[in-house]
Amino acid sequence: MNFFHRHRGLTPYLLLAPGIAWLAVFFVVPLGYLAYQSLQSGNIDFGYAFTWSWGNYWHAIRDYRAQFVRSLEYAGIATALALVISYPVAYWIAFRGGRWKNLLLLFIVAPFFVTYLIRTLAWETILSDNGFVVNTLQSLHLLGSDGRLLATSTAVVTGITYNFLPFMALPLYVSLEQIDHSLIEAAEDLYASKVHAFLRVTLPLSLPGVVAGTLLTFIPAAGDFINAQLLGSPENHMIGNVIQSKFLELTDYPAAASMSFILMAAILVAVFAYARAIGTEQLTGTAV
């Protein structure tokens, strides 16, 4: 249609318009209010007033630095684990899945159809102190005789990893699936071993998927609170738990708001550092 040729300049804006408009109204506006709230002070009894209270930010960092750091740690470990665990499977589905690809993809997201709480309760049953898993680990001396898996940082990280597996696996698959197999064949024809071909051809071509999956996993995982709440003890709690309690139990809305912004800033810094490390070619078109 000639319309698009003539109006090439407009095309990207037209494509962006509906989605960005949606986000602008239903995310940016609330976010603006959140920013406004983060500079308020007061309490529920006497109300809140806008007082340019930058102290909220300072107090948040000063008092809860441990939880901020811990959240980034747990999210980072969980993301790395998810990548290592999911990559082979995404590869397998993309390269060997054949006509079963879509079905296998479905199986990856299927656990989400059963509500989070029920899944976690099932895990609590599986990882129970008297259950099969713990007993096996104890007899293999990987776990002390009165050791346990639940209510530890291991359980929290494992829980986070498990819950974000689809977020990692699906983007990986999406990018692996479109790799042209003739490129790999060409590499092998040029005497590359299978491993070499993988490292030099497949892996680099799948990098957009790796980047996408990493971002989709790390970013939300850093703000997670539910795994720490159900599977951890107080020393494993993440910043998400603190924000939750500030908002609900302490009705300290300014604190909750300012902590959220700090979290968002921390995540963005981590993402940019990651972007630098990956290299900007991957970035134009993927992350930034």
Add this chain to the structure above:
Amino acid sequence: MSSIAVPVRRQRSALAKTLAFVRYHVLTVYSLLFFAYLLLPIAIVVVFSFNHPTGKFNYIWQGFTWNNWLNWDGVPGIRSAIILSLEIALIASLVATALGTLIALALVRYGFRGRATTNMLIFLPLSTPEIVLGASLLTLFLNVTWLPFGFWTILIAHIMFCISFAVVTVKARLVGFDRHLEEAAMDLGANEWVTFRKVTMPLIAPAILAALLLCFAISIDDFVVTYFNSGSRVTFPLFVWGAARIGAPPQVNVIGTAIFVIAVAGMLGSMLLQMRRGKGAT
């Protein structure tokens, strides 16, 4: 005699053959183990959907019964909760994927002002803790009083937080996309629209499907944001969290299992349909 080097096929010992077999299939075995790990809690959920609990808690196996399945909506409120969740998840994933795909196309293929801001805008919802996301959206709705809390507010919220996931997923596909195919199509006389429909879309279809599945999963499982913006409507996760206070009834397991089974059956069905269509075409 010719001195062309022809690789001689050495006789492979049984051991070598076995090793080769193992090496080829190790990936398959690993993947199957992965699925076993992924679906292990689901297996527990399915098993316990047949449990006959005494008292209100469904944690210890007490006996087999078909009752929960026959009586699946025997718990008040469970039916309307799951229907609402399915409706919302379906619509939200379709809309979010559509909007997200458009954004992804713009980001990957066009230069425009505000690229960095757009990228930022896509990432921020992902990084915002759900509780403040839900609460601040609630505040927005409070000031739009002609819109009552309920179906529409839940739907709007779900679409909002799903868009980012859709964008990132589809983008991963578009980045490595070979534009030559499109150029070839246009050289052969197809205009932009037709090219898009017949060349681009089918090639990015796997990404769109993946985005749909991901958005559906996120939507059907969302609790916090939904809680704040649901008014008095109850979605399935809200129902479960409420019921779990005193002990989630086995019917919750039944519903979870049922969705899973129906989804798988649906996917299998569409696959069979495609295979039959393929046969018919040849």
Add this chain to the structure above:
Amino acid sequence: MTDQLTRRELIERAALGGAAITIPGILAACGGSSSKPSGGSTTVEHKLAKTLEFSNWTFYMDTKGQRNPSLDQFQKKYGVHVDYKEDINDNAGFFGKIQGQLSRGQSIHRDIIVLTDNDRYLSLMIRKGWCEKLDKSAIPNIKNLVDVQKHPNFDPNRDYSLPWQSGMTGIAYNDTLSDPVLSVDDLLSNPKLKGKITCLNSMGDALTLVMLANGDDPTKVTDKSFNAAFNRIKKAVDSKQIRQFTGNDYTPILAKGDLSAAMSWSGDIAQLGNKHIHWNVPTDGGALWTDNMLIPKGGDVYTASVYMNYVYDPKVQGLMEAGDPKRKIVGIYYIPPVAGAGEAAKQFDPSAANNHLIFPTKKMLDSVHLFDNKALNNQKYLTKWQDLISA
């Protein structure tokens, strides 16, 4: 009358809302406009509404299959349909959801909601004027309220609230895993229980028990008694005696045998039905908490009051509480606030009527205590507590 006010209120807000959709407009409207909630009901019209919107916690109503017999009976008697929603699972969460509207003077479209007294939100709602006064002329049965509930410190004249059900906080233990755990001292210091116990994340509950064990009075909290109790719990956290802080998610962990003992609520254990798990009021005393009915601003006062009167009839309460196995009605199994309900329950389900977790003995009731309401609203205490359980 309240219906009309609500409608007018909404129309006013809609007009404002249309203008406020611009960003500055929204920010201006959002900016802490704690306008005085409209709708002070001076004289309540004695007209029943068609529907009663009732929000409650889950499993807090008698059931028969899909229906709630007591609600059906109410509809038959008064012609009012009860739209019963079980959408409260947590005081803090529910409050967090409704405070936005209430602080802007908007109705939350509920006639009755139920909040717990050993959490800050109940007294907060009353203090901030976000509840309607009860129409006591429509509640003659208020005379059946048990004495101990007649003058709570957050609502001394019962002008705004009436108890729905009560429960007790004590200690549950698993007899296959441990000797009887009957005191808080045992729970927090017995080395055999290390890492195998949980404490409740509710400050009111946990501190009441520990203060009693310290010999302090939980109804009059001082900095000294608070710190003593707080430090005791902190010690147990640091020494890893306490495995986790939980809401009522201790139940599956206890049932599965991952815990030897847990600070827990009586009703949960009654419903667990596991003969190895025993619940007791701790030797130094336990806590009594009560879920109270409130009429949020904008609710229909008369209809809500009529309903409250209905459930304060001992016969109705007895049936709701104990259920009736003959008619397949399952009861609530918490502690009713209505005198005479126990007697009435005997004719429906004698075994439930004799269950001390549902109808406690006088001895039990004497040993459970309330928590100082002022302490529940002390921001310093609350922050310290939250930091502890969220380390």
